[in-house]
Amino acid sequence: MNICVFLSAAELDERYTRPAREFAELIGKGGHTLVWGGSDVGLMKVVADGVAEAGGRLLGVSVEFLADRVRKVSDEMVIARDLGERKKFLLEKADAVVVMVGGTGTLDEATEILELKKHGHHIKPVVLLNTAGFYDGLKQQFQRMEEEGFLPLPLTDLVFFAEEPVGALAYLEESAGTQ
Template identity: 60%
Template sequence: MNICVFCSAYSLDARYTAPAAEFARLLGEGGHTLVWGGSDAGLMGLLADEVKAAGGKLVGIMVELLKHKGYRGADELVMTRDLAERKAELAARADAIVVLVGGLGTLDEVTEVLELKKHGLHDKPVVVLDTEGFYTGLRTQLERMDAEGFLPRALGELITFAETPEQVFEQLKA
């Protein structure tokens, strides 16, 4: 499976990196391909290192502007002109989307894939690994949108949340 992962390019505390590393190990051991932002920085670089060490394949999709941060060990590294093209390429190459901890870029990416899914433009699973309750606020907001009629599809059809890396893979199989 080609698993697109949205996550931070910043170096983070071990409470965030340890679950991400475990997820990456499971991804690689499962023979899956990581499709990600292509960076060697922060959590993105850690994820790529762990997937590669566990035998997985790496497909990085980067913005030309950031090519100096490209992961040198990628099996494939694709350069795009801008962020919009990058997001489209990430989604096009994915069989599933997993969201790890991240900042505004990660939030932008996940909301875009949910908007596309809401309109039936893809039906790929979207799973959030909610490490340390990082996405509790997002989950609460989405549940309110669902309860108050702002979503044309049930929330559970758009996105699911997992507490552990193992649960992410259980949900992807379901």
């Protein structure tokens, strides 16, 4: 399975890197391919290193203005013209999406994929990995949107909130069998 992971390129502390390494190892040992932003810095590097060390494949999609941060060794690397094209390529290559901790770019990617899914343009499973409660506030906001009628379908049809890496991958593997 090609698993697209949206996440930060920032250098983060152990409460975020440990679960990221664990998830990466699960991807690699499961024989899956990591589809990611292609950067060789921060949390992106942690995940790419972990997948590669565990025997998984790496498919990166970067952008021209980040060429100096591109991972030098991967199974495939695509360079997009801009962030919009990058997101398009990432989603085209993916069988499933996992949103890990990140900043505004990660949040942009997460909300775009959920908007596409809400309108039936993306039927792939989406997991929000809520490491260290990072997305508790977002989960609460989504629940409010659902309760107050802002979502045309149940929140559980849009996204699965996983608290641990093993739960995230188990959901993806189970969902892949029903797609």
